[in-house]
Amino acid sequence: MPSQADLRDADVRREWQNIDIFILLPRLNWVFIIENKFQSNQHEGQLAKYADRVRSIFEPHEGALKVRGIFLTLYEEPPQDENFVPIHYSAICEILPSLLEQHGETIRSDVGLFVRHYVEIIREATGMSSERIEIEGLARQLYRSHRKVLDFIMEYGATTDFVLAVESAFGENLDYGDDFVIDDRTFMFSGHNNYQASFLPRRWVESLGPDLKWEGCETWWARYPLICWLELREDGDSSSGRLMLFAEVGPLRDYELRKDLIERIDEASKADGTRLVGFQKGSTQQGKKYSRFFKNNGVHISDTQNIEELEKAINTLMRRFDPVFEVLAPSVSDFKKFVVTQSA
Known part of the structure; x- marks a missing residue:
C-alpha cells in the first residue's frame, strides 16, 4: 500500500473478533491486523485464523482482500504467518518519541502525556529505561564494593x-x-x-x-x-x-x-x-x-x-x-x- 494513500475512510476497531487492532480500507480492499503479544506467545495457527476470519466476513461483499499484519512482540518470536511482519517493542520506544517530536504541535497535550507514559512503561519492560539502566549500574557498583557481604546474604539470609x-x-x-x-x-x-x-x-x-x-x-x-x-x-x-x-x-x-x-x-x-x-x-x-x-x-x-x-x-x-x-x-x-x- 503506498504511503501516500488516502486513509480518511479507514475503519479502525479494537478487540474486534478477538483481533487486537483491525483496520479496514474499503476503497482499497485492504485489511491490516496488529496482533499484540506483550507477556504471552502466539497460539498455533492464530494469525492465519484471524486472516481467514476477516476474508470470510468481507470478501463476499468486497471482492478479494489484501490482508497484511504486524506481529508486535516483547520477545524474539517470529510470526507463524508469512503475511505478518514482526516488530519488537523496542522499536516502539524509538518510533513513538520520533512521531511526538515531528507532530508535537498538532497532538493534544493529554494525548502526548499518555503516549510518553506508555513509552516509559515499554522501556521498563524491554530494559531500555534510562532510570532502570542507572539503577542496574549502581547495583553492579554496590556488588563490586561489597561482594562478600552480599553473597553471604543471598546464600543464608535471602528467603520468602x-x-x-x-x-x-x-x-x-x-x-x-x-x-x-x-x-x-x-x-x-x-x-x-x-x-x-x-x-x-x-x-x-x-x-x-x-x-x-x-x-x-x-x-x-x-x-x-x-x-x-x-x-x-x-x-x-x-x-x-x-x-x-x-x-x-x-x-x-x-x-x-x-x-x-x-x-x-x-x-x-x-x-x-x-x-x-x-x-x-x-x-x-x-x-x-x-x-x-x-x-x-x-x-x-x-x-x-x-x-x-x-x-x-x-x-x-x-x-x-x-x-x-x-x-x-x-x-x-x-x-x-x-x-x-x-x-x-
Missing part, C-alpha cells in the same frame, strides 16, 4: 514467606535426600527455591531403587523419573494466588519404559477409584518428555505473604494426595530390571 512456610511444614535445614514426615508418611526432600519445593514419597524412592541410574533424568529434579513439587503462583494484580501440588513423569530416554510407567500409574489410579490422577491426551506419544498427572491440585491463597495460611495450604494438599502417594507406590516397583546400576 513461601520458604518459611515450607520449612515450617517440612522442617528446617533440609538437604537433598533428607527425610521429613507429614502425618506419619515419610518423604524424601529434593530442594526448594522462593516459589517451589520438590520432594518424593519415600515409598516411591524405595520402589524405584536408590541405586539405579535413570537415563535421561540425570540432571532433572531429583534424578528420578518421577517428581512431586509444590508451587506458589501469585496473581499479577493482587496479593492473592494459588498453591499447586504437581506430580510429573520426566524425560526417560527409553520410550517404551516411559510409556509403561505412565500406563502403570494410570491403571493403578483407576483401579483404586481415585479422581486425583489423570494424564493429558498424548502423554505417551514418542518424543514427549514431561507429563503431569495430578488433578484438583490447587488451593486458593488470599494472602501470599501470610506464612500461616501458606503452611495450612501445604498441609491441605499433602493430606489430600496422601492416598495417591500410597496407591501409586507399587505401580513403579517393577522397573529395576530395566535400568542399569549407578556403578555400571
